[in-house]
Amino acid sequence: MTDKPRILLTTPWPRRAIEAMREHFDLDVHEGPLPMPEDRWLDALQAYDGIAPTVIDRLPPQAYETVQNRTKVLGNFGVGYNHIDIAAAKSGGLGVSNTPGVLTDATADQAMGLLLAAARGISRGDWHIRAGEWRGWNPIDLLGTHVTGATLGIIGFGRIGQAMAKRAHFGFDMPVVFHNRSRIDPKVTAALGARQLDSIEAVLGASDFVSLHCPGGGENRHLINATRLAAMKPTAFLINTARGDVVDETAMAEALRTGQIAGAGLDVFEDEPKVHPDLTSLKNCVLNPHLGSATEATRTEMGLLVMANLQAFFKGDPMPNAVA
Numbered sequence: 001m002t003d004k005p006r007i008l009l010t011t012p013w014p015r016r017a018i019e020a021m022r023e024h025f026d027l028d029v030h031e032g033p034l035p036m037p038e039d040r041w042l043d044a045l046q047a048y049d050g051i052a053p054t055v056i057d058r059l060p061p062q063a064y065e066t067v068q069n070r071t072k073v074l075g076n077f078g079v080g081y082n083h084i085d086i087a088a089a090k091s092g093g094l095g096v097s098n099t100p101g102v103l104t105d106a107t108a109d110q111a112m113g114l115l116l117a118a119a120r121g122i123s124r125g126d127w128h129i130r131a132g133e134w135r136g137w138n139p140i141d142l143l144g145t146h147v148t149g150a151t152l153g154i155i156g157f158g159r160i161g162q163a164m165a166k167r168a169h170f171g172f173d174m175p176v177v178f179h180n181r182s183r184i185d186p187k188v189t190a191a192l193g194a195r196q197l198d199s200i201e202a203v204l205g206a207s208d209f210v211s212l213h214c215p216g217g218g219e220n221r222h223l224i225n226a227t228r229l230a231a232m233k234p235t236a237f238l239i240n241t242a243r244g245d246v247v248d249e250t251a252m253a254e255a256l257r258t259g260q261i262a263g264a265g266l267d268v269f270e271d272e273p274k275v276h277p278d279l280t281s282l283k284n285c286v287l288n289p290h291l292g293s294a295t296e297a298t299r300t301e302m303g304l305l306v307m308a309n310l311q312a313f314f315k316g317d318p319m320p321n322a323v324a
């Protein structure tokens with residue numbers, strides 16, 4: 001027996017983060033099947049003081065009934081928490097934290113990587129060689145789209161959107177325009193060579209690349225729909241490292257198939273791990289399996305930040321990254 005709080009991770013984490021967690025908590029790790037099945041969730045809610053879920057978890061409604069549950073806090077491993085009903089958590093008195101900041105650079109790196117891969121045929125060229133199709137250099141094969149100096153449009157100018165702007169502006173001389181629900185401090189905007197526009201349509205119409213960095217769920221579901229895809233230039237690319245549901249995937253697949261937009265770089269999908277079948281057969285999109293934060297260092301930092309939040313919670317202090 002131990003008097004440490006009992007915590008369950010709904011999926012394994014990097015080793016160093018698990019070892020750190022074990023110093024402070026009586027820790028169990030659900031190894032599979034993934035996502036954690038509902039009956040395991042229902043048992044866990046009675047057996048653990050806190051649970052650390054991830055984006056793949058489907059929480060049962062009972063998760064928010066804190067009076068009946070032993071579980072009083074969720075330390076979400078990830079910055080996005082659209083898989084958690086925050087209103088229900090608040091009304092049920094369930095604490096929820098997330099992991100902002102530590103994954104900003106990794107995710108912006110991935111977004112820039114997808115932009116380059118989609119524009120410059122980096123993934124297509126790789127497949128070209130593997131398929132034995134390369135017959136030698138020539139001046140007209142696999143021509144891509146020029147990136148340096150092209151206009152980048154960003155939807156959602158929070159930490160990750162700004163990190164993307166920084167890469168584009170300082171690394172690739174790209175003029176940056178963006179849309180954000182609230183006004184961004186003009187000093188921040190100016191330092192990134194960026195310009196805030198009043199509507200999403202204005203950003204879409206002005207951009208050679210559109211990168212999504214807003215939260216998923218709620219009113220952002222299908223923010224990029226058929227009408228907005230039609231507002232993009234036919235030469236433009238859509239990059240999504242935010243959440244799959246921000247884009248109407250069927251409409252996007254159609255826009256890619258008909259050439260209404262030139263291409264896409266996608267890290268997230270509406271119904272992961274399922275991917276719209278049209279996307280897997282189209283050559284003008286690059287697909288990644290939700291790798292935005294996927295470096296050993298970043299995933300470890302995410303685990304350590306979950307730990308810091310849970311430690312604060314069990315000490316009775318405010319969690320540094322509380323979202324409920």
Ligand code: 8YV
Nearest residue numbers: 054055077078079080292293
């Ligand atoms: C995480 C992410 O790996 O943090 C996020 O919101 O999208 C990813 O980078 C994932 O959410 C883990 O829960």
